[in-house]
Structures are given as C-alpha cells and as structure tokens.
Amino acid sequence: MSPKVSAEYMLQRRRKILDAATKVFSEKGFHAATLDDIATAAEVSKGSIYIHFDSKEAMIYGLSERWHTTDDEVLDAAEAMPRAINGVTHIVKATIRRSQRVDFGDSARLGMFVWAEVLINPAVAKSQARLCEQSSRRFSDLVNQAKMEGDIGPAFTVDSVVMFLGSLGGGFFLSRVWGAKLDVADAEKLVDAFISNLS
Numbered sequence: 001m002s003p004k005v006s007a008e009y010m011l012q013r014r015r016k017i018l019d020a021a022t023k024v025f026s027e028k029g030f031h032a033a034t035l036d037d038i039a040t041a042a043e044v045s046k047g048s049i050y051i052h053f054d055s056k057e058a059m060i061y062g063l064s065e066r067w068h069t070t071d072d073e074v075l076d077a078a079e080a081m082p083r084a085i086n087g088v089t090h091i092v093k094a095t096i097r098r099s100q101r102v103d104f105g106d107s108a109r110l111g112m113f114v115w116a117e118v119l120i121n122p123a124v125a126k127s128q129a130r131l132c133e134q135s136s137r138r139f140s141d142l143v144n145q146a147k148m149e150g151d152i153g154p155a156f157t158v159d160s161v162v163m164f165l166g167s168l169g170g171g172f173f174l175s176r177v178w179g180a181k182l183d184v185a186d187a188e189k190l191v192d193a194f195i196s197n198l199s
Contacts, residue, residue, distance in 0.1 A: 014052045018066060021033075021041075021056075026105075063110065075142075077090060078090045083151065091139060096172050099172040099182075100176065100184055140159075156198055
C-alpha cells in the first residue's frame, strides 16, 4: 500500500511546477514551450504535471490566480485606508514596486506572452477576463469613492482616472521587460504629484 500524499506536499509540487512554467514560458514563449520543458525545469515527471494541470492554458490560469492573490492583498490594504484616495495611491505605488522587484523579471516577460495569447486564444482570453474582472471592479469602486469624497474633481471622470492609472501600471511592467532602469522613489513622487492634482 503506497503512503498517503499530504495536501501540503501536493501544494508544494504545484508551486514548483508553476515556478518552472514561469521560467520556461518567459524564455520560450507560450507556443514554443512544451510540457516536457516544464517537467524538466520542475524536476518532475510529465505525469506529475497532469495531476495538477491538463494543459498549458490551465497553467496560465494557475499563474494568473497567483498574481491575482497578490493583487487582492494590495486591494484589501487599500480598501482599509481611511480615505479612498490614499488607497488609490497605495495601489499605484504597489504596482510600481512590484514591477521593479529583482525576482519579477520572468513574471513580467510572461505577462507579455499572456497578453499576446489573449488576442488569439479564446480560452486564455476568457480566463483572464474572469480573473481581472473582480480586481478591476474593486479598483474602479475605490476611485469612485475618492470622487464622492471630493478628492477627484468634476473635471475628471472615474473611467478616465481608472484607465490612466491602469495604463501607467502597464507601462511600468513594459519598461521592466525592456530593461529600462527606474528610480522608484522618483516615480512615486510623480504619482503623488498627479493624484494631488486630481481634486
């Protein structure tokens, strides 16, 4: 009789596979990467991968869930702040800091491949939309609350502020992929200057 495999062991194995998938996808791209490549990088059998993921698309969903867990933690902290505008500022600055972390390079590259895959793969597009919907709504709600509190003036719509700040975050991720050097403290001062002029 074989020994029972603990839930913690299975969770660690899943994390190891996702870490390997991040590295392999970021180096080879979604289409060129194979499950054999990922199994080799994770030091597991191909069969072990199928216990956790039935396809590369399922791995992308698993990786995206992990990213959104981090997003949820940032959003939770932002929503707990006394004024919504402070929460909005917190989210933008957290995005800048995350994009520049030393360990984030592979994830930033992988993000570019996922964005490209969304354009041509309906399964990936659907899963990404489902994952992004909640965090996008929470961010919009926070911006809307800041507007109702008077920290965003009548000259700006909630949609335009959400779009602009979201595009700013995307730009920081792109700059990371391109290898641009960023002074995080300077970038955060620019965020403060922009947000303070919204009222």
